[in-house]
Amino acid sequence: MTTEPTAAVNDGLGLDEAVKAATLSTPEYRQCPHPYYKVLREQAPVVRLTPRHGVDTYLITRYEEAHAALADPRIGKDMHEGIDLYHALFGDACETLDDNLLFADPPRHTRLRHIAKTAFTPRHVKDLRPHIEELANELLDRCPTDEPVDLMKAFALPLPVMVICELLGIVGVERTEVLKWFSVVTRSRFSKDMKDDLVEAEHWLRDYFTEHIRCTRANPTDDFLTVLVQTRHEEEALTDDELVSMIWVLLFAGHKTTTLQIGNSVFNLLTHPEQLRALQEDRELMPQAIEELLRYEGSVETSTFRYALEDVEIGGTVIPQGAIVQIALTGANRDPEKFPAPDTLDITREHLQREHLGFGFGPHFCLGAPLARLELEICLTALLDRFPDMVLALPDSDAGDWLKGPFPAFRGLEKLPVALDPSRTVDDWTAPAR
Template sequence: MTQAFASEESEALSFEEAAAAASSCSREFRADPHPVYATLREAAPVCPMSPPHGVETYLITRYDDARAALADPRFSKDMYGALDAYHRIFGDSSIALDDNMLFSDPPKHTRLRRIVGSTFTPKRVEALRPRVEQITAGLLDRCPTSAPVDLLPEFCFPLPLQVICELLGVPENERQKAQEWSATVAKTGFGPEARAKLEIAEGNLREYLVELCARKRREPDDGLLSALVTAKDQEGALTDHELVSTAWVLLFAGHKTTAYQIGNTVHHLLGRPEQKAMALKDASALNAAIEEVLRFETSVENATFRHATEDVVLRDTLIPKGALVQISLAGANRDPEMFAEPNEMDVRRPNVQATHLAFGFGPHYCVGAPLARLEMQTALTTLFARFPRVARAGDPGEARWMTVPFPAFRGLAELPVVLDPS
């Protein structure tokens, strides 16, 4: 596959080329966005953009700026405070699913996060470990060993999807349709046909989650969704919209980002045998490798939108009140002012877990990070222990990356491997 921005060795892009690529979200940019971010870090670390959704946007690509912006209260996550922009980007139907902690500011965000955090505890997550191990083994049992298999649909996606569905209490026979609707929401563009598909998927999701919450009220279990229903009914801590929307964000964020990150990690380790060997020395080395790939190729390329609640000057650039702010976690995580040789993957890189921004920073730091780490550790440990000779099927240089209408996620479109080449 030809990649216009294919590697660190390719000729540097001009600012005009980089800004146009980031604004248009071209296929070449999606194939390899890192040279674009490298150019913008130098030429325009706070870059005005003209993205397809048509809303004035500023892209932040340097580490220090990104870290500060993630915690800056002047950059609001409450998209209801920017309704015109919200409607133009997401359409009217999305509001019914976006009344949650991801799209809110304190004190509402504090309240919603406390409720989720009180049930999404480290103890509850750790108690899932045996079940995560069981699910992981079962998925690999079903994979062919000598013929090529695409790990994304057969392993990377089903693992976190099954885990979050069990944690929430989604019945097994209903998980596939929820995943399909979620996939439509993640990949929808800005044209009329795409918007129509989005409205149908979001309507189906909302109807399903309303009905599922009603079932949990009638027949409670020990799942997270039942706990949220109880918090709403007994404590009055959630509105009807907040309950459904919180269930949605946990379902969506609880599997898609982790699935892509498992795929990214397998892909990069298979392409670097020496790095893979170092990563598989012991559990500590594998955990360090996971954190390095989170830095090097995070599945959350850009943080979810914020908007400026007042005029903000950042690096001599005025971000006007009402403009959208897009924070590039991928750009920040390869900032040479923060990370030595940032375009090199080094599984022995020190202190990377404490410094990378893959899970965000500040009040909106990912509440599901412990679960994501548990799933990645289990997936990689089991995969490489059972199939130590697993290899890419085909040329790793021909990897196809997912194309999306705006760069929220960074993940492979496919991950073909042969589990046992012997």
């Protein structure tokens, strides 16, 4: 088994430095937060930060406290309730898109989640397998084997995009336009210089989703979106505004996190060849491997924003009413008190599915977890079946710098250069040592 090479870096790191790095989200922290989370877990598992947005924030890094906070009813999600934290954190743009179950508390959250859950039944997810397998193989058919390929661009990104867009009935030219404006929102969300672009993108997406919902009502089928439009909870259906924000959050969560997780998983298997061999030799390890890859390097680094509805004591620290609560899922998943040798990737670990926090915990546990697991299984199986000798197409010395792309709140790759069949790759490329 191989230990994360950067996990032991900065053993002399002090608490003040760790707090400062987490507060400012420094490049070193973004590159690899594990050493900083290690210090915080040991010395300040619930620590006060003062980020640039100016709202006091408490970061939780230890598993026990993180697990408890995710299910604590005293910690809310509705940023408009009581103290208006939404505008302090996000400004005025995207308010319509963000009016979804991620920013809701009971009883509204209960209704929204019940309706959304009807579209994510185990049967619905299971029925998607043949089509996702077909899409995965079609994408891999297009990948060159005589030169390195960027697996993020060629495979990890388009597959989840295709799946979630087809579920939502967004196809053809419309898909290209939706993804273009979606990209504008994700690029400009926290940029003051791109505020006009953000407003334009939000308006375009809101208008498109509204018309898409109208067409679905007029021409219902048996698809995912029709289920959302027609399902009721206690005789109450989703309003048009709620459906718009539901489509937005499903589109966002349904592809970004899965895309990054596919990349993380492939990268970590390729940089831990003994684990890759074990999985190749025993495919029955696949379910355990997926859970361990989610624990070891999940695509969601910190939970979505929460805030204290009242003074809340967690881990001996009082979080005052109105303070933001952020939960470092990545930090909790490397807690040695919960997971022995946490910086070691070990696909033979058992009983992880209900223990790691890769999909969160509590009332806001990820609804799309079954679909994400299915897509991961299909992607890894297809790659191992078709390209058992694939290797990273970069020197070993550079490998540690590739995983940690600059995605706030997320962990993932911008690029993943891979030689799918090193024996056929052109002569001017040299495979890294293994």
